[in-house]
Each structure stands twice: as structure tokens, then as C-alpha cells.
Amino acid sequence: MRSLRCPEPDSVVARLAHCRRWRPWREEIATAPGAGAGRGAYRGLTGSGGRPEECAVHRARTGAVVGAACLLALAVLPADPQRPTPAAAPAASRIRWGPCPGQPVPDGMRCGSLAVPLDHADPAKGTIDLALASIPASGPRAQRLGSLVLNFGGPGAPGVEGLAADAKAFADLGKRYDLVSFDPRGVGRSTPVTCGGSMAPDPGAARGDAAAQLAALRAVVERCERASGRVLPYIGTVHVSRDMDLIRRALGEAKLNYLGFSYGTRLGAVYAAQYPHRVGRMVLDGVDTLVETLTEQALVSAEGQQQALENFLTWCTRRAEGCVYGTNARAAKERADSLVAYLDVHPLVDADGAAFTGRHAAAAIAAALYSRTSWPALADALSRVEHHDDPTGLLRLATPAEDLPSDLDAEHGVPDPDPVPADNAEAAMTAVNCADDPDRGSDKAAPAVVERRIAGLRDRFRQASRIFGPRQLGTVLACYGRPAGTDFLRRIDHPGAPPILLIGTRGDPATPYRWTEETAQRLGSAVVLDYKGDGHTAYTASTCVRAYANAFLVDGDLASGTRSCPGVA
Numbered sequence: 001m002r003s004l005r006c007p008e009p010d011s012v013v014a015r016l017a018h019c020r021r022w023r024p025w026r027e028e029i030a031t032a033p034g035a036g037a038g039r040g041a042y043r044g045l046t047g048s049g050g051r052p053e054e055c056a057v058h059r060a061r062t063g064a065v066v067g068a069a070c071l072l073a074l075a076v077l078p079a080d081p082q083r084p085t086p087a088a089a090p091a092a093s094r095i096r097w098g099p100c101p102g103q104p105v106p107d108g109m110r111c112g113s114l115a116v117p118l119d120h121a122d123p124a125k126g127t128i129d130l131a132l133a134s135i136p137a138s139g140p141r142a143q144r145l146g147s148l149v150l151n152f153g154g155p156g157a158p159g160v161e162g163l164a165a166d167a168k169a170f171a172d173l174g175k176r177y178d179l180v181s182f183d184p185r186g187v188g189r190s191t192p193v194t195c196g197g198s199m200a201p202d203p204g205a206a207r208g209d210a211a212a213q214l215a216a217l218r219a220v221v222e223r224c225e226r227a228s229g230r231v232l233p234y235i236g237t238v239h240v241s242r243d244m245d246l247i248r249r250a251l252g253e254a255k256l257n258y259l260g261f262s263y264g265t266r267l268g269a270v271y272a273a274q275y276p277h278r279v280g281r282m283v284l285d286g287v288d289t290l291v292e293t294l295t296e297q298a299l300v301s302a303e304g305q306q307q308a309l310e311n312f313l314t315w316c317t318r319r320a321e322g323c324v325y326g327t328n329a330r331a332a333k334e335r336a337d338s339l340v341a342y343l344d345v346h347p348l349v350d351a352d353g354a355a356f357t358g359r360h361a362a363a364a365i366a367a368a369l370y371s372r373t374s375w376p377a378l379a380d381a382l383s384r385v386e387h388h389d390d391p392t393g394l395l396r397l398a399t400p401a402e403d404l405p406s407d408l409d410a411e412h413g414v415p416d417p418d419p420v421p422a423d424n425a426e427a428a429m430t431a432v433n434c435a436d437d438p439d440r441g442s443d444k445a446a447p448a449v450v451e452r453r454i455a456g457l458r459d460r461f462r463q464a465s466r467i468f469g470p471r472q473l474g475t476v477l478a479c480y481g482r483p484a485g486t487d488f489l490r491r492i493d494h495p496g497a498p499p500i501l502l503i504g505t506r507g508d509p510a511t512p513y514r515w516t517e518e519t520a521q522r523l524g525s526a527v528v529l530d531y532k533g534d535g536h537t538a539y540t541a542s543t544c545v546r547a548y549a550n551a552f553l554v555d556g557d558l559a560s561g562t563r564s565c566p567g568v569a
Helices: 014-021 066-070 159-176 203-207 210-228 237-250 263-274 294-318 329-345 358-368 372-388 392-398 424-436 447-464 469-479 513-523 543-555
Strands: 096-099 110-117 127-135 147-151 178-182 256-261 279-285 501-507 527-534 562-566
Touching: 110 237, 127 159, 127 237, 147 159, 147 237, 147 263, 159 178, 159 543, 178 237, 210 424, 237 256, 237 263, 237 424, 256 263, 256 543, 263 279, 263 513, 279 543, 294 329, 294 358, 294 372, 294 447, 294 469, 294 501, 329 358, 329 372, 358 372, 358 392, 358 469, 372 392, 424 469, 447 469, 501 513, 501 543, 513 527, 527 543, 543 562
Parallel strands: 147 178, 147 256, 256 279, 279 501, 501 527, 527 562
Antiparallel strands: 096 110, 110 127, 127 178
């Protein structure tokens, strides 16, 4: 599965997860299903409006590549079930703690680095440094519970930056726990991967034949390999899980206490599969799929976004202030579909003179659906487009208020001593999702064969959503030209792991509730908290959810079966 808005989803978790699955203003070839974008404004869980998902998107408009994406297809070849055995752990390294380089940061926050093997299977290949941050527990020493590791989503979300921005959201947990987060390998200041500036193919390739388009996509992969070839083979969730176990050891913890959001739920589940007897108290919010192929993930994401849109339109047609689409929800859906289709043929022009197309409108709508608090702004933005041909409101939903330099600014703190590549979040997201996905076959098939494959998928995606389906189909191609995924686990059943709390949201547009149910069945010992609301992730949206999660993390209280929390109106 990072990042968009103003107002944005009200949590950084939503932004980050969103980036992984939906990347507004980025060309479609660079996206991945459901959630992760270049570095820009980083709004926290407590920031003004605005997930994923974490990645503030630069308004890069480098030309149309969706044509290239829509002409390609990938073979779907399931891999054999497997459970890779963790390599023998290397000698524990020590975290080198010191002051964080920027101001302001939360009181007491310190930053550090930890050396880990580049290749856990062959430590002789050298090490890379992981960037970490920690905020010591504020409560009495006798009541402290050790460390709680947080992952805010992605993949491609920097945890150091996230902890600095969102510490207040976890203040209650911070009384008992040292709050710890880290930039996963390849992300932020942990040996960041890059593709040399942009992952978009040559815009002219979209106008060529299938062979030219395939060549253009392979050229993107070659740029990534030239820029980050040393690290790319060792990017993926299994590698990060092994890193996280070394972090646990370096923190002096016998077991890992963990709170993960969106993609962070995938990381937590993989850790529990690899190290079931080292799991302490684990909460996973916005549960990602563990075994579905990238193609199926993209299809389910399109369906989830479509359902979220229909929920919004039902709300819009019933609100007292009125709705630009009237009072009939079914008719409203048709009009929204028509708007996006019309803008693709007759784009508007924004204040900067840039074209605002249906793809951009779809990105803005998707951004707003990540948080119910953004629905009024979305309703107003659609009204401005329909009545005044004014895309300003949608632009504010889809882009940050301003682009920040890659080393951040004093307001946000934690600047990078060495600027992080502008395409890092995008490059890292794609690298992780491709490494985690085992379903891709060879890309050596003749262009005509590849074109027929994509044609077979096109109808399925359009049936899932006329607005979001075409974009999500493009996400399947982000891995084209890369080696088949090697960093995945097909068997995730956690024998020996203690109960894990899974939080699922009924109206989640990125990680549908059924993934929570399926994961609970697969894990066996999991307990489900059913949040009957809308938006991506629930911890910061619902006091009820937060109370359940905190009670488990702090006191170990976890009733069996499924519990529920009402949605927030």
C-alpha cells in the first residue's frame, strides 16, 4: 500500500496508508494498491485535517503514462506455501542515542541509529544504519512497562518523523511506555532508496506501441537499480521484520510490544509469524491482507473505495445543507461517475495553468474518503466544480497546503542532515510491495500477449469502480520489469503467539473489514474489535476504540470474541 491533503485525513496513519494504496498527482504507473508519495508536507495524527498515509505529495505533473499502464498485464502465478526460517540472529548491536538534530521535537525525544545486516542471511555483506526515535515514558518509574514500538503505515512512511508529529496522540500510552519508532530500511534516513528522481516512464511511451511501452517501464526499473542497486534486493517486509527483532534486542526487551497501522499491520503479522514466542502485546489497526496477490489487492481496494464513495454520497444526499447531486443516492453515484469521465475528456485549468483531469478528481475524492471529517469539504468541493468549474476545493483535498523541502522545516522538526531523495517514499513503497508479492510471472511474454492479459482485467476493475478501478489497475503494473517477489510469507498462522488485537473499520476504503475477519481466522488466537464507522484506521477516530486498545496494551485486558464500537457521526 501514503499522503495528500488540505484538509487531509485527520490522521497521519490515514495519510500514510493512503499513500500506499492511492497516490494523487503521481502518475498511475507509480502507484500501488490501496495505500504510500514523495516527501512534502507531513501532517500528523493531530494535524489540521489531513493519511496515508503519510506522504505528502509533490504536484508533479510529468505527462500521461496511464496509457502505458493500461496496455500491460501481469501473469498471476501463485507461489508454494512457505515459511522462511529466520536466519540466526547476529550479535546484538547497540543503539547510538543522541539529541535529535532539529527543533522543536516533543519533550525528551531522542534520536539514534542501529547497525543491522544488509543481508540477514549473509552478515558478511556488511551493515546499514536504521534511524530510530524514542520518547521516554512520562509516568513514575515503578509503573513503566518498557518500550512500545509503533509503525504508522506505508510502506515508505518514516517512523522518526511520524513519532515527532504524532506523539500527543499516544500521550496515555506514553505515561507507561517508552514510545519508539524507526524508519524501515530503504525509507527516510535508513539508507533511503531512490530511482533517481522520478518513477514515471517517458511520457512519450504512452503514445507508442506495446513493445515501446514495455521498454519504457523496464527503463524505470533500470534507473532504480542504478541508483539503489546495493539495497534494493534486501527491501521487503520480511527483512524489516528481522530488523525489528534486532531493535527489540537492542532496546533490552524480552518481548516486542507493538502498535501498527495499515501497512504496519502486515509488518506486525509477519513478525508474529517469524517470532511467535517473542510477541508481547500487539495491536493491529486497519488490517492489511496477508496472502492476496497484488492483483487481487488492487481489485479489493477499488471495491473498498467505491463503497466508501457510496457511503459518502448517501450521507451527502441526506444532509440538511443539501447536496449538489440532489437527494437520490443512486443518481448521485451516476453523476459523480459522469463528472470524473467528463474531466478526463474536458479537463479544467487550475490557478497555475495546469490541467485538472478526471484522474486528479478521483485522487482528491479518494483522499477525502480516508476520514469522515473531510466529507463536508468534499461535498463543498464537488459543488464548486459542478456549479463554477472551479477545482480549487478538490485541489486542496488532494495536495498539501505547501511543499516543504526534503529536510523539513523548523516547525516540523527532525530535519535530515542529508536530504532524503524526493522520490524516496514512492520508490520505497513500490520496492516493498513488489518484494512482498509472489504472484508475478515472467515479463518476457510478447507485447500482444501482455496486452490481452490486461484487457481481461480491465473489465473486472471497471465493474469494481468506474472511478477508482482504472487507477487501481495501473497499480498492478508498478512491479513490471522487477524480479518476482521473494520477501513474503505465504503461511501466517502464528503457532505459539499470544492473542493479538485486530481493529477493523466497516467503512474503511483502503483495508476492507473482510481482511480483518480473514486475518482473525488465519491467526486463530486473534481478537477482533469491530469499529462500525468510516475512514481508514480507528485508533484516533474513536475514544471507544482507543480505550479498548490502551486497556490491552497497558493492562493486558482482552476479552475473547468480537467486540464493537459505534461509528462517530
